[in-house]
Amino acid sequence: MRHPSEDGRMSNPEVVTKTQRRMHWGVGVAALVMLFAGVGTWLVLRQSATELPHPSMAVIPKPSHPGLAPRAEPPLPSSAEMDALLRTRLARASLMPEFATWLKEQDLLRRFVTVVGNVAQGDSPREAVSFLAPAGTFEARRKAGKLVIEKQSYARYDVIGKVVGSLDMGVLVSTYREVRHLAERLHMETARPGSTFDATLHLAFEQVLAVPVIDGDIEVVPKGAMFVYADPKLEGLTAAQKHLLRMGPQNLRRIQGTVREASQQLTQQASRR
Template identity: 85%
Template sequence: MNNPEVVTKSPSRLHVGVAVAAVVVVFAGMGTWLVLRQSSTALPNPSQAVIPKPSHPSVAPRAESALPSSAEMDALMRSRLARASALPEFAGWLRENDLLRRFVTVVGNVAAGDSPREAVSFLAPGGTFEARRKAGKHVIEKQSYARYDVIGKVVGSLDMGVLVSTYREVRHLAERLHKENARPGSTFDATLHLAFEQVLSVPVIDGDVEVVPKGAMYVYADPKLESLTAAQKHLLRMGPQNLRRIQGKVREASQQLTQQASRR
């Protein structure tokens, strides 16, 4: 049999920053504890997504001190998150600057369905997007998914307990950073909840995924897939194995925190 024709395209809108949505998961578990205030009588089914609902605790307002410098916040984040994964790639991620501000920006982007690639361009994958012809159609070449395997592996290695405890320290800072650019009345808790929904709503597709050329790029042939938000399509293009790892980590965080709430 002849090898299938492989067509290579590298449009930035198609693949640049596909993996950056995974950063939401790097930190997503940190915020979940905030919105699990109610005790649960039964643990969730591990196969089901538990999407935490934002809470609105009644607390008296207090005067806010000046925000720490970016260098001070980075030092705190690095010292706390260093134990979240032993993989050297994760250590490389932590060497980036403005970690907490990037996190807040990415969560806001994904919650709105927008691409967060500018905030975490350091995670842009190498190589090019490839499609091959099969039965007269273009389908995504499996090797295109493999470009994101490192990110999927790192996300899968994360210790959610470390992430949660870290967020307990920096949650108030994240809320203040969020307010700098958020619409009036928006809370970071609610924005994080929407980001969770975006991640967990992406379909996992194990078979061939058909795409069609459109100018210098490809789009999904299935209108339902093409109608996904930019953030969701970024996750979808990471491939089923990496997407399962990311969604599984979100579910792990949710279950872990629901268990904690039920013991209170």
């Protein structure tokens, strides 16, 4: 079997009435759940600019004496130390056992920063979260002479959608505030000059919220060894957005609803100050 391309197109080893294929590109879809560990960052900073210092102010303190060079930033904590902190703080974010299993992975904060950067650019973050690969196979079926995505394929992502829908926004936002400075430093290791993690996270959320929710059948067409969307507008979505679309309308609503809920909570918090 062929592996899918980086743009998230569906493999088509042969065109038949029902085509089955393990969808490893689905890992990219699942990766978006990692975004919610930092949900609301951009809104927190926008609504309460005085509460959290700008990264540049936090990274390089002012010298105590004129003419002296600023102190160097202390080394980052080890991955093990950051993982231990996140596991402790996020243990209450969801009661679902699947979420607890995800937290056992290594290098959680760096994975999160990588996923945010990938999605903000519209790229698939599958390599950073290969542990979230869905079970089962992708299926397409013929209907009225057309190939459409079998709704059973969406069910493979139900656990991810349910976990995202179960996340406690208060726990996530408070955890992010605690590790935000570390996330910014990790982001700076690979980001272009002038880029901030806050702005990158905002772009990633825009990618998520721009995905259309489609309740009806979605037609796909064979293109060589791949399946692509018959609708040019859908095929023109970014790889990250197409991965979200392939989770199905119910799971997509859960994810987008979580983003909107967090935005509302953060706006209400800011208005009460």
